[in-house]
Amino acid sequence: MTALSFSYLNLRRNPFGELTVAERTAGAIVDCDAALRHLALPRSVVQVIGEKGFGKTTHLLALATHFANNAYVHLPEGQRPAIPQLGEPLLIDEAQRLTRRQRWQTFRTDRKLILGTHQNFENALRRAGRPILTVAANQFTDELRVHTLLNARVQAARRADGQIPAITISTASKLFAQFGSDIRSMEHAMYDTFQQLRNIQDV
Amino acid sequence: MSKCDLQIKFDREDRTYAGGETVTGRVYIRINNSMKSNGVTLTHQWRTHGRGNVSGGTKETVELEDARSYSPGEELEFSFSLRSPTYPVTYHGTMLNVDHYVSVEVNVPWAFDPKAEEDYVLVPGEPPAHFVGSRNEIIALTPAAGQSSTPPNIILAILSMMFSLAFFLLIKGPSRFCKNVLAGRLGEVKLSTPHVVVAPGEQWTARIQFQPRKRFRINSIGVTLLGEESATSGSGTKTTTHTHKIWEQKLVVRSNDILTAGELVSEEFTFVLPTTAAFSLDLMDNTIQWRATVRIDMPLFPDWSQAQHIQIVPESFLRNLTDGPPMTSPDNTASFLGTPHTSLAPVCASESLESDEEEESSESATQKMLSDFLQLVATMNAAPRHGNARGHLVSNAADQIFEAAILIDRVTSSMGASVKYPGYEYGKTVTGTIDGTDQAIQVNTLESQNNGIDDLRRGDIWQTQLTLIDWDSLYNRINARQIDENAG
Numbered sequence: 001m002t003a004l005s006f007s008y009l010n011l012r013r014n015p016f017g018e019l020t021v022a023e024r025t026a027g028a029i030v031d032c033d034a035a036l037r038h039l040a041l042p043r044s045v046v047q048v049i050g051e052k053g054f055g056k057t058t059h060l061l062a063l064a065t066h067f068a069n070n071a072y073v074h075l076p077e078g079q080r081p082a083i084p085q086l087g088e089p090l091l092i093d094e095a096q097r098l099t100r101r102q103r104w105q106t107f108r109t110d111r112k113l114i115l116g117t118h119q120n121f122e123n124a125l126r127r128a129g130r131p132i133l134t135v136a137a138n139q140f141t142d143e144l145r146v147h148t149l150l151n152a153r154v155q156a157a158r159r160a161d162g163q164i165p166a167i168t169i170s171t172a173s174k175l176f177a178q179f180g181s182d183i184r185s186m187e188h189a190m191y192d193t194f195q196q197l198r199n200i201q202d203v
Numbered sequence: 204m205s206k207c208d209l210q211i212k213f214d215r216e217d218r219t220y221a222g223g224e225t226v227t228g229r230v231y232i233r234i235n236n237s238m239k240s241n242g243v244t245l246t247h248q249w250r251t252h253g254r255g256n257v258s259g260g261t262k263e264t265v266e267l268e269d270a271r272s273y274s275p276g277e278e279l280e281f282s283f284s285l286r287s288p289t290y291p292v293t294y295h296g297t298m299l300n301v302d303h304y305v306s307v308e309v310n311v312p313w314a315f316d317p318k319a320e321e322d323y324v325l326v327p328g329e330p331p332a333h334f335v336g337s338r339n340e341i342i343a344l345t346p347a348a349g350q351s352s353t354p355p356n357i358i359l360a361i362l363s364m365m366f367s368l369a370f371f372l373l374i375k376g377p378s379r380f381c382k383n384v385l386a387g388r389l390g391e392v393k394l395s396t397p398h399v400v401v402a403p404g405e406q407w408t409a410r411i412q413f414q415p416r417k418r419f420r421i422n423s424i425g426v427t428l429l430g431e432e433s434a435t436s437g438s439g440t441k442t443t444t445h446t447h448k449i450w451e452q453k454l455v456v457r458s459n460d461i462l463t464a465g466e467l468v469s470e471e472f473t474f475v476l477p478t479t480a481a482f483s484l485d486l487m488d489n490t491i492q493w494r495a496t497v498r499i500d501m502p503l504f505p506d507w508s509q510a511q512h513i514q515i516v517p518e519s520f521l522r523n524l525t526d527g528p529p530m531t532s533p534d535n536t537a538s539f540l541g542t543p544h545t546s547l548a549p550v551c552a553s554e555s556l557e558s559d560e561e562e563e564s565s566e567s568a569t570q571k572m573l574s575d576f577l578q579l580v581a582t583m584n585a586a587p588r589h590g591n592a593r594g595h596l597v598s599n600a601a602d603q604i605f606e607a608a609i610l611i612d613r614v615t616s617s618m619g620a621s622v623k624y625p626g627y628e629y630g631k632t633v634t635g636t637i638d639g640t641d642q643a644i645q646v647n648t649l650e651s652q653n654n655g656i657d658d659l660r661r662g663d664i665w666q667t668q669l670t671l672i673d674w675d676s677l678y679n680r681i682n683a684r685q686i687d688e689n690a691g
Binding site for chain 1: 218252253254255256257295297300302322324436
């Protein structure tokens with residue numbers, strides 16, 4: 001007889017599997033205050049900079065929840081999707097892939113922008129007369145934040161009241177030492193750990 | 204405290220339903236604060252979770268209540284009744300999982316919508332309505348997809364075409380050359396598989412046939428059955444595919460041998476498929492694939508190999524399928540020439556000199572065992588072709604010893620393949636029909652009898668004592684083993 005998924009851990013699923021956009025947004029732990037204050041200015045731009053796996057997309061999605069009329073676009077490598085003409089602020093994930101023409105057009109509009117990017121556009125945006133705030137995606141990432149983020153993922157997969165596995169600060173420290181700010185790689189490592197887990201215990 | 208508490212309870216304690224059954228339960232809502240709602244909706248959907256991007260089926264939504272206002276302390280109860288899908292069934296693997304969910308949501312204007320979700324277990328039941336056809340070819344079993352995080356687009360398709368062209372030029376060119384070289388040595392290699400749509404626990408057989416053009420040595424002729432989960436995360440060129448082997452089984456039917464030019468090589472591989480819940484699944488970013496790869500391994504020469512995809516489906520899904528035609532008989536005329544001769548191992552061939560009376564008694568016992576067997580075969584043929592009736596008849600007679608006369612079709616080496624009994628592992632496998640009937644039979648013979656069995660030719664009548672092992676529903680065939688007359 002098939003049992004319910006991960007019920008032996010009082011969870012609904014492996015907490016470190018891929019999430020839907022809605023799940024990722026709901027579970028994001030991001031300090032948005034400074035960015036939101038900055039976005040109150042006309043023509044303002046917030047750019048979230050960071051390497052792969054640092055949490056740029058999570059930052060963008062967390063900011064998006066504060067704006068009912070936002071427009072979000074992710075630019076996959078090698079593709080040129082159209083930039084949405086409606087919605088504000090305009091969120092562009094992987095903005096370093098904007099073509100020169102798209103960049104010129106987007107930076108010169110009056111729409112507020114939130115960019116997730118590997119490349120720093122500060123100079124170009126200043127030339128376009130935009131007030132800009134640069135946020136490093138990993139600016140607050142340390143052992144404690146890793147500990148909080150990973151345990152929040154486990155909590156989000158909770159099945160019922162009662163005990164669930166917990167990630168210890170020692171594990172969080174080890175992961176931070178091994179992967180630095182690369183949260184995605186930590187999640188992949190924890191996926192394997194939870195796949196092996198058979199009892200509710202500290203990890 | 205949230206505006207309301209939501210709870211979903213299924214009518215069945217174990218939350219287990221078969222495909223096509225009605226899933227029933229109740230939704231309980233307790234209002235904590237006064238609130239207005241735009242309605243209460245119940246949603247039914249399957250989704251994947253695990254390493255790959257989330258795929259999901261079409262959401263089926265039911266309105267439980269219209270817009271209204273609620274007062275604190277109010278308690279509401281709704282019953283629900285939903286028809287479960289037939290596919291995909293619940294699966295909990297390593298890289299991917301499939302689960303079925305019922306969720307309830309109270310639509311509160313301008314506020315966070317209170318929501319509850321519960322999963323249930325869907326086990327195989329009715330076959331999907333569109334799952335019809337023949338067991339000889341893979342049948343598309345793609346469930347209606349609702350969401351996926353990575354929709355394809357035209358640029359990706361163009362890139363994929365360009366990649367395919369480059370792949371063809373760089374890989375296929377040398378591969379074509381390799382194929383020609385192999386054909387020059389092996390001739391045309393025919394791989395025949397009677398069925399590719401199969402159920403767990405079923406016996407699956409493939410046959411390879413070729414007539415070498417040259418004399419050469421082989422390391423082995425074998426087959427590998429592989430079941431694999433595959434989950435893809437990310438999108439565009441940032442995709443990562445994670446794979447996990449569910450099952451790997453290797454079977455070698457011939458090793459360290461020399462093949463002679465012009466002599467027909469005909470080998471049969473028989474697997475008992477694992478009793479697994481990992482049914483074949485083909486979603487955009489999440490798949491479970493089964494394939495058998497037959498390989499001829501030759502020293503200092505490229506290997507010949509061919510993969511055959513197998514679609515493993517729940518047994519109940521086979522109900523609406525037509526059986527494939529039986530595997531064509533091998534053209535063994537080249538290697539099995541000669542006039543048919545009679546039994547090489549006469550039954551109860553007692554070498555001792557016994558009295559006429561004892562001989563008569565022995566002969567009559569033999570006749571009785573022969574007639575018992577023919578009677579069993581007649582009963583089996585009268586039983587329905589589908590279902591378990593024939594299997595049960597064989598199981599019930601498993602302890603008895605029968606006398607059988609078999610019209611030989613072919614003899615192959617067992618090579619340890621799926622033979623559980625000591626003394627038989629490296630014996631022979633004799634395939635044919637019970638003399639005077641159309642009933643197919645396969646007999647595992649004793650290793651100690653190899654010399655005698657090797658002399659059997661196609662068309663010979665071979666008489667032996669045997670006991671039944673099981674019924675092979677795939678080939679409509681009795682599996683039996685020769686009795687060790689010297690034992691005990």
